[in-house]
Every structure is written in structure tokens, then in C-alpha cells.
Amino acid sequence: MNFSKRIEVMQESPIRKLVPIAQEAKSKGKKVYHLNIGQPDIKTPVEFFEAIKEFDEEVLAYAPSQGTPELIDAIRRYYEKYNINFDKDEILVTNGGSEALIFSLLAVCDHGEEVLVPEPFYTNYNGFGNMTGVNVVPITTKAENGFHLPEKTEIEKLITPKTKAIMFSNPGNPTGTIYTKEEMYMLEEIAKEHNLFIIADEVYREFVYDGLEYMSFANLKDISDRVILTDSVSKRFSACGARIGCIASKNKDLMKQILKLCQGRLCVATIEQVGAANFINVADEYIEETKEEYRRRRDVVYGALKEMDGVVCEQPHGAFYNIAKLPVKDAEKFVIWLLREFDIDNETVMLAPAEGFYATEGLGRDEVRISYCLNVEDLKKAMGILKEALKVYPDKK
Numbered sequence: 001m002n003f004s005k006r007i008e009v010m011q012e013s014p015i016r017k018l019v020p021i022a023q024e025a026k027s028k029g030k031k032v033y034h035l036n037i038g039q040p041d042i043k044t045p046v047e048f049f050e051a052i053k054e055f056d057e058e059v060l061a062y063a064p065s066q067g068t069p070e071l072i073d074a075i076r077r078y079y080e081k082y083n084i085n086f087d088k089d090e091i092l093v094t095n096g097g098s099e100a101l102i103f104s105l106l107a108v109c110d111h112g113e114e115v116l117v118p119e120p121f122y123t124n125y126n127g128f129g130n131m132t133g134v135n136v137v138p139i140t141t142k143a144e145n146g147f148h149l150p151e152k153t154e155i156e157k158l159i160t161p162k163t164k165a166i167m168f169s170n171p172g173n174p175t176g177t178i179y180t181k182e183e184m185y186m187l188e189e190i191a192k193e194h195n196l197f198i199i200a201d202e203v204y205r206e207f208v209y210d211g212l213e214y215m216s217f218a219n220l221k222d223i224s225d226r227v228i229l230t231d232s233v234s235k236r237f238s239a240c241g242a243r244i245g246c247i248a249s250k251n252k253d254l255m256k257q258i259l260k261l262c263q264g265r266l267c268v269a270t271i272e273q274v275g276a277a278n279f280i281n282v283a284d285e286y287i288e289e290t291k292e293e294y295r296r297r298r299d300v301v302y303g304a305l306k307e308m309d310g311v312v313c314e315q316p317h318g319a320f321y322n323i324a325k326l327p328v329k330d331a332e333k334f335v336i337w338l339l340r341e342f343d344i345d346n347e348t349v350m351l352a353p354a355e356g357f358y359a360t361e362g363l364g365r366d367e368v369r370i371s372y373c374l375n376v377e378d379l380k381k382a383m384g385i386l387k388e389a390l391k392v393y394p395d396k397k
Contacts, residue, residue, distance in 0.1 A: 176316020
């Protein structure tokens with residue numbers, strides 16, 4: 001039996017493909033500190049669970065394809081806090097931010113067309129491209145300048161008649177980079193001059209540190225018809241398992257087209273929408289305290305990495321990830337070695353090899369993405385283990 005070329009070329013998740021090796025380590029009694037995945041340990045607001053407990057319908061029915069009116073209204077009110085105003089028909093509820101990105105690509109690109117994506121990028125962008133038949137064309141960024149964008153002329157060299165959009169996360173996953181206003185205005189110019197959409201993945205909007213000012217691409221009024229905002233409650237409210245996301249755009253014609261895709265998959269789970277709609281009643285202090293906690297964790301990880309011989313990294317200013325170049329030949333082999341052959345007092349760490357976060361072959365092979373979603377004490381232990389492991393790892397550069 002033959003399989004589709006689409007599924008055969010699709011890469012395994014570099015974040016999840018080594019999970020069986022981690023499970024093997026655990027089965028042998030090792031404790032594994034998971035720095036490989038962005039699964040927050042912050043408590044989900046009780047408002048989510050309270051709303052579900054109060055749900056009192058005799059039939060668990062389909063929800064509207066575009067999302068429940070209550071959740072859409074809650075999302076509108078949330079964006080108003082950021083001076084972003086959407087009409088009801090400019091928001092569609094999705095099964096997490098992943099479906100929002102897939103639907104966006106399906107709506108603006110035909111098979112074989114292209115989107116530009118700054119690399120390193122969220123690894124599933126590659127997978128979404130394979131699923132939709134869209135080619136991901138990398139805009140290479142470098143740690144030396146904080147993974148910020150290259151000059152406008154360098155980006156324009158990548159644009160072809162097949163280019164339909166520029167897609168990125170801001171704040172960045174896996175880099176933690178916050179785009180400056182100058183970079184945003186540059187992308188605005190490129191979108192206008194080359195008739196491109198902007199697909200802005202802003203799921204880490206709240207997590208901006210060091211006094212930096214954050215601005216959404218939805219605030220750029222001059223290209224409001226070109227901006228497709230994708231979002232999710234997963235990270236903001238530590239509700240990854242709820243699978244509630246959304247697409248928002250002032251382009252009403254585009255939203256009518258995407259609604260067809262929403263209708264095709266019928267609806268997002270009703271109960272989860274009931275819970276998510278109540279996030280609007282979560283006190284602002286929850287987000288502020290969460291952001292401060294992640295900043296403390298960032299400082300632990302970045303501070304430790306800077307003290308390790310041969311490690312190169314830049315301080316991230318957003319999200320909860322850090323990309324680090326290690327003094328090893330192959331980061332994936334190093335991660336496997338950590339899980340199978342190294343421990344301190346029967347404890348080890350799991351990292352995400354960064355090669356899968358790049359589209360350019362060969363880049364990221366000696367890099368890892370570190371997620372600082374664990375509590376401060378666990379992060380200190382994990383960083384100590386990593387430091388000692390690098391001292392004795394046999395396959396160094």
C-alpha cells in the first residue's frame with residue numbers, strides 16, 4: 001500500500017518524537033525534567049471549571065460553527081482591552097491556535113504557493129505547510145542580533161509570484177523575540193507593496209518582559225484587511241487541553257470564506273467553549289502574576305546558560321522559551337544521551353532539538369529549545385544537570 005506524498009514528507013514533531021525515549025527513562029526509575037514542551041504548570045483559572053460545573057443543559061448539542069455567541073462576545077471584550085475592535089462576524093472560534101493557522105493557510109494559499117516565515121519558527125508551521133500543500137520559505141534570523149528580522153531588501157529577495165503571506169509568532173516561539181515597531185512597519189510596507197497577507201500568531205501576547213512595549217499587528221489600521229490574527233487560550237490561561245483558539249480579521253470577505261472550513265468540521269467542543277467564555281471574568285492580576293513568574297523563570301534559565309562553557313544564547317524578552325547553541329555536534333543525539341545514559345541522583349533533563357525549528361537544511365543542528373514552564377526550583381535543578389552533562393558529554397565539537 002502506498003501513502004500520500006504529503007504525509008511521507010511531513011516531519012515528526014521534534015518536540016514530541018523523543019517522548020518514547022523519555023518514557024523509557026522514566027520506566028527505569030529516572031526523574032525527567034521536561035524542558036522540551038511548552039506545557040505551563042500554572043494553575044488554570046477556576047472560572048473555567050466553575051462555568052462548566054454550572055452548565056445545565058439536558059442535551060449536549062452542536063455549537064454554532066463560528067463559535068458560541070457567549071465566547072465570541074468574550075473574545076471581543078478581551079481584545080478591546082488592547083484597543084482592538086472586532087465585530088461579531090470578524091471572529092471565528094477554532095480548535096486551538098493550530099486549527100486557526102491551518103484554516104488561514106487554506107484560505108489564502110493554493111497548493112504549491114508560498115508563505116514567508118522567519119526561522120527558527122514554531123516547528124508545526126512546517127507540518128501545517130505539508131498538510132495544506134503550502135511551501136514554507138524561511139527568512140533566516142540569527143541569535144547574534146536577537147533573532148530580529150533582516151533588512152527589507154533581504155526579505156523582498158525571497159518574494160516570488162507564488163508568495164501569498166508572511167506568517168510568524170510574536171512574541172516568538174522558539175526565540176522569545178519581540179518585534180520592534182520599526183520591524184512591524186517594515187512588514188506593513190512589504191504586505192502593501194507586494195499584496196501579501198500577514199498571518200500573526202499572537203498566543204504569547206501577555207508574556208513580554210523587561211519593560212518592552214508590545215503592539216499587536218491588529219493595531220496597524222492601514223493593513224487591517226490584510227492582517228489575520230490567530231490566537232489561543234492555551235498559554236495565556238494555562239488551558240492547553242481546552243483546545244480553544246480563534247481567527248480574527250477585519251477582512252469580512254475572508255472571514256466568510258474561512259467560515260466554510262468551520263462549517264466543514266461542524267463545531268468546536270461545546271463544553272470547552274462554555275468554560276473559555278468565562279475567562280473574561282478572570283482578574284487582571286492573574287495575568288500579571290503569571291507574567292512575573294515566567295520572568296523569574298527566564299532569569300534562572302538564561303542566567304545558568306550564560307555560565308556554561310561553550311553555550312551561546314541571547315536573552316529572550318517574551319514567551320517562555322530560550323534557544324541555545326550547545327558545544328555538541330548533534331543536539332538530538334545529545335538529548336537522547338541525556339535520557340538514556342546520563343543522570344545525577346537518578347535525575348535528568350529533556351530538551352527539544354532545534355533543527356526541526358528551521359526550514360534551511362543544516363541550521364539548528366547544535367541548538368536546543370528550552371521551555372521554562374517548570375517552577376523555579378525544578379529549573380535550577382535541571383540547569384545544574386545540564387551544566388554537568390555538558391562537561392562530560394563525549395561527542396563535543
